[in-house]
Amino acid sequence: MSVKNTFKRLLVSSLAVGVISSPLAMPASVDAHGNSPKDKTFNLSIMHTNDSHARLDNVAKKVTAVKEVRAAKPDALLLDAGDVFSGTLYFNEFKGQADLEFMNLMDYDLMTFGNHEFDLGSSPEGHQALADFVKNAEFPFVSTNVNFSQDPLLKKLYKGYSIKPKDGSVYSSVMQRINGEYVGFIGLTTEETADISSPEGVVFENYIKEAAKEVRLLQLFGVNKIVAITHLGYDDNPEYDNDLELAKYVDGIDIIVGGHSHTQLDQPVVVDTNYKGKKKNPTVIVQAYQYSDFLGTLDVQFDKKGKVVGQAGQLIKIADKAADPEAAELLKKYSSKIDELKNKPTGATAEKALENPRSNDVGPSVRSNETPLGNLITDGMLDKAKEYNKDVVMAFQNGGGIRAPINQGEITYGDVLTTLPFGNTLATMKLTGAEIKTALEHSVSQSPKESGGFLHVSGMKFKFDSTKVAGSRVVSMEVKNADGTYTAIDTTKEYVIATNAFTAKGGDGYTVFADAYAQGRVTDLGASDWENLRDYVAKLVKVDPQVEGRIVDVAKQ
Known part of the structure; x- marks a missing residue:
């Protein structure tokens, strides 16, 4: 009407x-x-x-x-x-x-x-x-x-x-x-x-x-x-x-x-x-x-x-x-047509199974440990964010938002949608090095136990000590340079990072992000996370991410 x-x-x-x-x-x-x-x-x-x-x-x-x-x-x-x-x-x-x-x-x-x-x-x-x-x-x-x-x-x-x-x-x-x-x-x-x-x-x-x-x-x-x-x-x-x-x-x-x-x-x-x-x-x-x-x-x-x-x-x-x-x-x-499309190939192949482990205690978990799948997703986020803003240098993805593994072999649209089912959008945020440290402290505050807010990272690496008091665990933080080398993150310097809009608005208890959002330092790019991952794996064709030591608990070394 x-x-x-x-x-x-x-x-x-x-x-x-x-x-x-x-x-x-x-x-x-x-x-x-x-x-x-x-x-x-x-x-x-x-x-x-x-x-x-x-x-x-x-x-x-x-x-x-x-x-x-x-x-x-x-x-x-x-x-x-x-x-x-x-x-x-x-x-x-x-x-x-x-x-x-x-x-x-x-x-x-x-x-x-x-x-x-x-x-x-x-x-x-x-x-x-x-x-x-x-x-x-x-x-x-x-x-x-x-x-x-x-x-x-x-x-x-x-x-x-x-x-x-x-x-x-x-x-x-x-x-x-x-x-x-x-x-x-x-x-x-x-x-x-x-x-x-x-x-x-x-x-x-x-x-x-x-x-x-x-x-x-x-x-x-x-x-x-x-x-x-x-x-x-x-x-x-x-x-x-x-x-x-x-x-x-x-x-x-x-x-x-x-x-x-x-x-x-x-x-x-x-x-x-x-x-x-x-x-x-x-x-x-x-x-x-x-x-x-x-x-x-x-x-x-x-x-x-x-x-x-x-x-x-x-x-x-x-x-x-x-x-x-x-x-x-x-x-x-x-919906009948959509069911067919979920089997559509992205054009990429997983060289090995990309696991998404869970543990209720201290075992390896997507919510407490670096994983190949977490690295793949954050690399895709960083790649997409740079298309909008060349100054973006890091990307963060909460482990709780990664919901399923990707099997070895052909990667389909359905695989990507199942792994990232929430349709979160990509956002950029301006943070000082000190604020990044605060965020990383929150990320590992429950370690070695699981936390949905555990952050997978790209464009950086950091070390922490899970035996120390929560809030004082981060030992070192480094940002990746264009030539592949790393430089210590300056707590007084401002950096542009990418994350999903849920986290950017303070989801999973990230009050430091919520504060940045309230102060107008967040830009929602509107790019859907599953589409970002779909495009990124298609660009790679052969998908074989590794654990690279981006997140290291020195207490386990």
Whole structure:
């Protein structure tokens, strides 16, 4: 169903209010349209998703979740904050069309673009897959800070602002009349896309400047309730852009439906101070993690002046739902092909079995010892990260993220996916030598016992003593030079390292990484870990990694 038809539901439906989320509270008394007769308030109900990354195995359960919300709230809009593209074999094979069939089935209302929507720009076909995705969508797109004028495929789909948006088109902003009042929608995509994707001729303008300009335009039309659908990241690198900064710097945005940082906001976050620290009208921010693990819901109440006076939101866990029969049957035509593709060769051969040992005590383990497979994965991470940033010198991979061995012989797509099943993205991070030492101390703090946070490394080597007190175990650290020699890591010097986004954000207890992330020293490159490994082994052809003494416990020498 199109946006037009969806908004017809708003004229005849009531709003079911969910659990109240502080600091704002929902007044209890509402009329048949969800509006308070006494206060003349207005209510808006939203479902939201982001960063699905072509994860379709759970889509039939997602359909059920959407249907259940609509049964309770027929007027609920369904919005997506980008990154439908890239990350699984579904995308590799169907270029977004499989995802789109289910989005049309679920009756999405609006979407903005994520950085991964531009991944194919440097291919011989350019942005043909994205253009086809837009044209075949039974909903419009909103994109405020993206300039498509230099792309021959996408510029034809861009229409400027609209009060009557059409399916399969892109708008700088959208105005819709809902229950007698207008609501405006803008869409923003991170400027970092130019560095972490392949937009080619597509240009990303400053998000604050373009958002402020479009908000003013909407206000000139008399719109005082504005929703920003963003792919900026909730608290991502502020040197580029993020939702918290947007809320502080742009007046007039009431709701931010976000994506990009894969943040799990279990309840909405309310920003009510501006960049100067002064009180402002509240802005409600939501984001629903990643991979369609959750369906986000949000109910917002506005007063007659368009100020947010109440909000409630939650994340619905998709895994808890039963599969919708129609969607499950529809998925088969895609999943059957994917099952075949898992047997597709990468073009590489493992010269020997690449084991992934585990031990609950002190034996060799991927979670406590250097392994050939760990070295292979980190070498691949370093190789890929250098394509984005030549200054990257080291790579770290948590042992808990390496889930299966690779057998001797031909390496298939399925082998790589089984070894790295989480679809973590690659990130770079600026760290001092002292911070690297802190990270390595945490890595070996449980040694010789297992720890999921045990780091495999590339581009460096280090020694530690497991008999010493945790936190004082690292004996030496060296970084590998271009000529293959090693130099002691200077604790006062800054280095650029690569790791997966999970670890970069503080996963497995890496508070030193979490601090760097909070300070804007992390850049998520968006490259999926299994695809990085697939590409790296294909480059090697004959795969035969060794234990090289990158990680040595001197207590065992």
